[in-house]
Amino acid sequence: MSTAAAPSDTRTAPHSRLRRAVPGAALALAVAAVATVVGRVIPVLGAPVAAVLLGAALATALRPARRWPGTATGFALTGGVALQVAVVLLGSQLSLGQAWAVGRSSIPVMFGTMAVCFGAAALFGKWLGIESTLRTLLGVGTAICGASAIAAVTPVLRPKPSTVAYALSTVFVFNVAAVLTFPWLGHMLDMGQHAFGVFAGTAVNDTSSVVAAAVTYGDEATRTAVVVKLTRALMIVPVVLVLAYVVARRRPTTADAPRPRATKLVPWFLVGFVALAGLNSIVPFPADLRSTLGLASTLLITWALAAIGLSTDLSALRRTGWTPLLFGGLLWITVSASSLGIQALTTGLH
Incomplete structure (x- = not known):
């Protein structure tokens, strides 16, 4: 009897986990819906960041994971699967041909700023004593594309929800600073439309x-900025691969748990991301489909980050202190200065 029952238990276990996940996933979805409205009202904030902030605030007020223990399963599942599917859908927004046509003049600036940022993250991170996972999240978020990059590396690094929340909040603070100061700085330096877009x-x-930063500067600046930003997002691919390799190398190996083969280090969602971007490059998606897939990706990221916010322990953030915010500020200033400097040396600011 016991041997006959085992297969049935194995088969029903995933369904049982899905049933347990429903309350937490539903609560996260409700928070994501509110965050989507907030993101539309305050575009500079954006729905994903609003979701993690609202989720963290609700976690502090209600402590759902403690009051309703079953919600923790839903938070964990949503924060993982929804985030991975969202990263796959991000590939639909990239066309290698378009990126090359508009972004080739900005390639030295993109690669230069990323190299400078990663170097600064290692230097400042050690100097300030920033925990390695938070250092990596802030470095990747600042070097590549903020919340999307943090979302892409989260399934590989598996950081604590509080660490993700801190990284997202820090990146948001300096996004706002950029929106407020960059147009003024561009006019002060008499930057051209293309130069400001880069x-x-x-x-x-x-x-x-x-x-938000480019639209007040002009239409050409906005078009250039968006394409450069999307081209920059392609760097998610090598960064995730390198991090997956580093994480695997750091895991202890035993006879029972040998180090995985290279093919096992490639996350499935990264394969999907590259496949969708490649397909869009060969057979460009219609604008309506691309818009729909982009919206779906944003909604899934918002849902996942709401779940991460609901899992956040704000007391852990308080214990972390202000040092990571200083670290994020140093990275932001370094990237901004290197972007202007490299562009001035290569193509000029006018």
Whole structure:
């Protein structure tokens, strides 16, 4: 009898987990819906960041994971699967041909700022004593594309929800700073439309903030900034691969748990991301489909980050202190300065 029952238990276990996940997933979805409205009302904030902030506030007020223990399963599942599917759908927004046509002049600036940012993250992170996972999240978020990059590396690094929340909040603070100061700085330096678009696309993180910074400068600046930003997002691919390799190398190996083969280090969602971007490059998606897939990706990221916010322990953030915010500020200033400097040396600011 016991041997006959085992297969049935194995088969029903996933269904049982899904049933347990429903309350937490539903609560996260409700928070995501509110965050979507907030993101539309305050575009510079954006729905994903609003979701993690609202979720963290609700977690502090209600402590849902403690009051309703079953919600923790839903938070964990939503924060993982929804985030991974969202990363796959991000590939639909990239066309390698378009990126090359508009972004080739900005490639030295993009690669230069990323190299400078990663170097600064290692240097400042050690100097300030920033915990390695938070250092990596802030470095990747600042170097590549903010919340999307943090979302892409989260399934690989598996950080604590409080660490993700802190990284997202820090990146948001300096996105707002960029939106407020970059147009003024561009006019002060008498930057041309294309030059400012490259600057905004390489030194501002999330797409909504890139648009908000560039739209007041001009239409050409906005178009250039968005394409540069999307081209920059392609760097998610090698960064995730490198991090997956580093994480696997750091895991202890035993006879029972040998180090995985190279093919096992490639996350499935990264394969999906590259496949969708490649397909869009060969057979460009219609604008309506691309818009729909982009919206679906944003909604899934918002849902996942709401779940992460609901899992956040704000007391852990308080214990972390202000040092990571200083670290994020140093990275932001470094990337902004290097973007202007490299562009001045290569193509000029006018």
